[in-house]
Amino acid sequence: MAVRTRSADDSDDASRSVRRESIATLGLSSVPRQINVGKAEESKPFYIHDRILAKHSAHFAARIETEVPPGVKDEAEGIIIKADEDCKSEVSVKRLHSRDLPDEDPDIFDLFSTFVYSGHVGSERGGDLEDEEANRDAEWGRLARAWVLGRNIESTAFMDAVADAFVARLQRDGSPGYLFTDFIEASPEGSPIRQLQADIVTYGMEPETYSEAFKQTEDVDFLRTLATTLGLHQKVSKAEAKGYFGQCGCRYHSHVESNKPCYKTMF
Numbered sequence: 343m344a345v346r347t348r349s350a351d352d353s354d355d356a357s358r359s360v361r362r363e364s365i366a367t368l369g370l371s372s373v374p375r376q377i378n379v380g381k382a383e384e385s386k387p388f389y390i391h392d393r394i395l396a397k398h399s400a401h402f403a404a405r406i407e408t409e410v411p412p413g414v415k416d417e418a419e420g421i422i423i424k425a426d427e428d429c430k431s432e433v434s435v436k437r438l439h440s441r442d443l444p445d446e447d448p449d450i451f452d453l454f455s456t457f458v459y460s461g462h463v464g465s466e467r468g469g470d471l472e473d474e475e476a477n478r479d480a481e482w483g484r485l486a487r488a489w490v491l492g493r494n495i496e497s498t499a500f501m502d503a504v505a506d507a508f509v510a511r512l513q514r515d516g517s518p519g520y521l522f523t524d525f526i527e528a529s530p531e532g533s534p535i536r537q538l539q540a541d542i543v544t545y546g547m548e549p550e551t552y553s554e555a556f557k558q559t560e561d562v563d564f565l566r567t568l569a570t571t572l573g574l575h576q577k578v579s580k581a582e583a584k585g586y587f588g589q590c591g592c593r594y595h596s597h598v599e600s601n602k603p604c605y606k607t608m609f
Contacts, residue, residue: 370391370394374389374390375389375390375391375392375395376388376389377389377390377395377442377443377451378442378443378444379442379443379448379451380443380444380446380447380448381444382444384448385442385444386448386451388448388451388455390455390458392406394458395458397608398454398458398497398499398500398608399496399497399500400495400496400497401497402495443495446491446494447491449484450484450487450488451491453484453488453491454488454491454492454495454497454500457499457500458500460609461503461605461606461608461609463485463488463500463503463504463507464507478515478518481511482518482522483524485504485508486522486524486525487524488500488504488507489501489504489505489525489528489535490524490525490528493528493529498600498602498605499597499608500605501535501595501596502592502594502595502596502597502604505534505535505595505596506594508538508594509538509590509594512542512546512587513587513588516546517542517545517546517547518546519547520558521539521543521558521559522539522542523558523559525538525539526559526561526564531563532567533596534593534594534595534596534598534599535596536563536564536567537567537571537593537594538593538594539568540567540568540570541571541586541587543568543571543572544571544575545575545583545586545587556568592604
């Protein structure tokens with residue numbers, strides 16, 4: 343039987359086909375959506391395609407699904423939304439109008455807007471603070487606020503990516519010396535991110551700091567998680583404790599609770 347060999351042109355055609363299919367699947371050929379983040383006087387516009395936005399945020403997916411079609415009067419808004427072809431601006435951009443995020447921090451939302459296209463959360467931003475220790479503390483807080491943003495916009499994928507960024511910093515820089523109350527206040531009881539905070543206290547802090555960690559929160563569920571983790575720590579060898587964060591897998595991922603796929607399979 344004759345076997346047809348593939349020419350260079352065939353390979354090029356296949357590559358172009360894959361690229362076209364990828365663009366169509368992602369919806370990148372469509373007009374991006376403008377999302378204004380922050381208070382009016384300090385707001386910053388971000389541009390994300392509808393399909394990407396809906397894929398990574400249930401909050402935005404619901405908004406887009408119930409959005410008034412172009413050219414139809416929106417009674418709630420009291421305006422008429424023009425269709426793209428009617429727009430006179432140089433670059434046609436869909437807007438969310440009052441459905442923007444005035445209460446969120448543009449600096450933190452920037453992490454999300456980068457994540458939805460790359461699958462990565464940048465956990466380091468050098469040069470903005472002279473003091474290295476203060477810079478590290480600022481980055482810990484920035485990641486904590488990013489996780490809360492993910493919770494607010496219902497982005498399980500982003501929350502899990504932030505948790506992984508936390509673990510990566512723990513392995514590289516060691517543990518912070520304080521409790522992330524943002525995690526505790528924003529997460530439900532039994533949340534994996536609460537276990538991460540309990541593990542940070544248990545495996546990253548010195549024994550004399552335990553009492554201070556207990557003083558910083560009155561959340562009974564977290565205190566129970568922390569007490570249980572401290573108890574289990576007594577049975578772990580020094581070698582196991584030292585490499586505890588090295589093989590965490592999906593231990594701190596919220597998708598496990600909702601039976602959703604891990605964000606790593608989405609990129």
